[in-house]
Amino acid sequence: MASNTFILVLSCEDRPGIVAAISTELAGLGANIAESNQFWDRSTNSFFMRIAFEAPERVTREDVERALRPAAERFQMRTTLTEAGRRPKIVVMVSKFDHALLHLLYQIRVGWLNAAVVAIVSNHEDSRRTAELEAIPYHCWPVSKDNKGEQEERLLQLVQETGADLVVLARYMQVLSDRLSKRLYGKVINIHHSFLPSFKGAKPYHQAHERGVKLIGATAHYVTPDLDEGPIIEQETERVSHALTAEDFVATGRDIESRVLARAVKLHLESRVMLNGHKTVVFS
Incomplete structure (x- = not known):
């Protein structure tokens, strides 16, 4: 089945529930996580994450941004979403x-x-x-x-x-x-x-x-x-x-x-x- 590949990077103050919130929203879109990396900087209590995921072809960038907005606002995340197929x-x-x-x-x-x-x-x-x-x-x-x-x-x-x-x-x-x-x-x-x-x-x-x-x-x-x-x-x-x-x-x-x-x-x-x-x- 055709799909769109996206890369999400985010950073925020570390606290429980960040990964679960993002994963839940992506699952709701029918997305499949292909790669996930995360890091907690204990000295500043900062959390960093990069997720590459595939979503059904019908799911647009705007759909992903809309789905993630509540979690981003809740955890005060700084986020960047890019389409992996785009040539920089x-x-x-x-x-x-x-x-x-x-x-x-x-x-x-x-x-x-x-x-x-x-x-x-x-x-x-x-x-x-x-x-x-x-x-x-x-x-x-x-x-x-x-x-x-x-x-x-x-x-x-x-x-x-x-x-x-x-x-x-x-x-x-x-x-x-x-x-x-x-x-x-x-x-x-x-x-x-x-x-x-x-x-x-x-x-x-x-x-x-x-x-x-x-x-x-x-x-x-x-x-x-x-x-x-x-x-x-x-x-x-x-x-x-x-x-x-x-x-x-x-x-x-x-x-x-x-x-x-x-x-x-x-x-x-x-x-x-x-x-x-x-x-x-x-x-x-």
Whole structure:
């Protein structure tokens, strides 16, 4: 029998009866729960939940929202309901290093990442050929101190016009303003070429090489006004040795960055990441 698949994520203050209330309403719609994850943060008494469920084809998104409304109001839930069959739209921003961009495009092409890149934005011309080959609109907007505000307004307009669900900074080497970071909070993911909170800012691999570390890594995080301090979504490390040069660190890091960013984007687009103050709850 044909069905519609939905994903519900919710958060609220923890108390008895939350799961039962949601499950009862879904059962009343004839829905079948395919996946359920939940987490109780005891330090803040906050409850987080993600449910993927299939409902009969006749059940619409509005039907689900109407059925869940009493429970949401009773427990003062913050809820987001998405249709799993919908293909999310993303805007990718890149500067000169394009390895993370190319990896995202590849994972979309082979079907591992369910997304549509509706625009590529850069402050350089280097990735225009890639965009043309993929038939993706390319916007080259050089950024200076004098036009930064104007270019960020163009980005906001682009996000609105394309209906983009997420902005991905795939080694975009410009710092977003506090204003833009606040406007798009929770909707911009950055890949930082370091295992945060170590080695923030510029040239982290060179910083790591100078310190003689034995592990280097990459961190995908949400962008906030505090540089490289946004809630962390995904991280990975790899062992290095004293025999490697700073350039070897950079080369090793490129592979890590590409993998980590792709995983973080996938987790976000599948509604598996929930903000919890300065941290995240990730249902993998």
